[in-house]
Amino acid sequence: MTPLLRVERMTKTFDALVANREVSFQVNQGDLFGIIGPNGAGKTTLFNCIAGRYAPTSGRIFFDNRDVTSLSAHQMARLGLARTFQVYAASGDLTVLENVMVGCFLRTRSRFKARQRASEILEEFGLADLADTLLVEVPVAYQKLVTAATAVATRPKLLLLDEVAAGLNPTEVEQIMAMIRHINQNRGITVILIEHVMTLVMNLCHRIMVLDSGEKIAEGPPEEVAALPAVIKAYLGERYVQTQLGGQ
Numbered sequence: 001m002t003p004l005l006r007v008e009r010m011t012k013t014f015d016a017l018v019a020n021r022e023v024s025f026q027v028n029q030g031d032l033f034g035i036i037g038p039n040g041a042g043k044t045t046l047f048n049c050i051a052g053r054y055a056p057t058s059g060r061i062f063f064d065n066r067d068v069t070s071l072s073a074h075q076m077a078r079l080g081l082a083r084t085f086q087v088y089a090a091s092g093d094l095t096v097l098e099n100v101m102v103g104c105f106l107r108t109r110s111r112f113k114a115r116q117r118a119s120e121i122l123e124e125f126g127l128a129d130l131a132d133t134l135l136v137e138v139p140v141a142y143q144k145l146v147t148a149a150t151a152v153a154t155r156p157k158l159l160l161l162d163e164v165a166a167g168l169n170p171t172e173v174e175q176i177m178a179m180i181r182h183i184n185q186n187r188g189i190t191v192i193l194i195e196h197v198m199t200l201v202m203n204l205c206h207r208i209m210v211l212d213s214g215e216k217i218a219e220g221p222p223e224e225v226a227a228l229p230a231v232i233k234a235y236l237g238e239r240y241v242q243t244q245l246g247g248q
């Protein structure tokens, strides 16, 4: 197992508030790794620190065999880290194709090449019919697929997905799950996702980590972690366990 990302005892504070406290974990190449936990547990802050948006208060972050603790978001993107945001961040007044081209421009300055690569990616993800539609006119579920396609267009080694399934119906969740599986298995991109939709987490992730009040409280295979009393107490609740894990 080759480590791609290693976070060592990382703490991030905002004044007196400790958003992440001494969090350590490792994600190997090819992993599909999930981060769960209650609202305010520090999941997005952790993404922001990994992606170079925030500098950690203490601790270290290693990506692809180098210490990236103090790198900027732009430097991280160049090194092969892409992310999607919880709050939708693609550009609505561009077409779907133009949005994906924006991702391609990280690796090429040629408009021709960017257009060609973006078209291929839309084809690959079954979005070609929407190429010339303005993003604002596309249903939300498809907008999320476009954001993920735009992230893939940057040719990342590691993709961070922040609540991509939020607000989607079960059919749409299936669609996004198929896309994530494709990105991970066929494209070989390592994925870390933050998600509250447990069907997605349980079905997709090889391993998960649970954060609560900024601290890591569990890590392991999804079915094992979901059965831990501390995790049920902090996040999942009895109801989930009974309905999803074969109880009464």
Ligand SMILES: Nc1ncnc2c1ncn2[C@@H]1O[C@H](COP(=O)(O)OP(=O)(O)OP(=O)(O)O)[C@@H](O)[C@H]1O
Binding pocket: 014, 017, 018, 019, 037, 038, 039, 040, 041, 042, 043, 044, 045, 046, 086
């Ligand atoms: N830029 C910031 N300035 C001050 N406090 C912040 C900032 N970003 C996050 N926080 C605080 O850090 C804590 C962790 O927030 P974070 O968004 O990381 O949680 P989360 O687990 O992603 O929650 P959710 O599931 O609701 O998205 C919260 O108390 C939040 O208010």
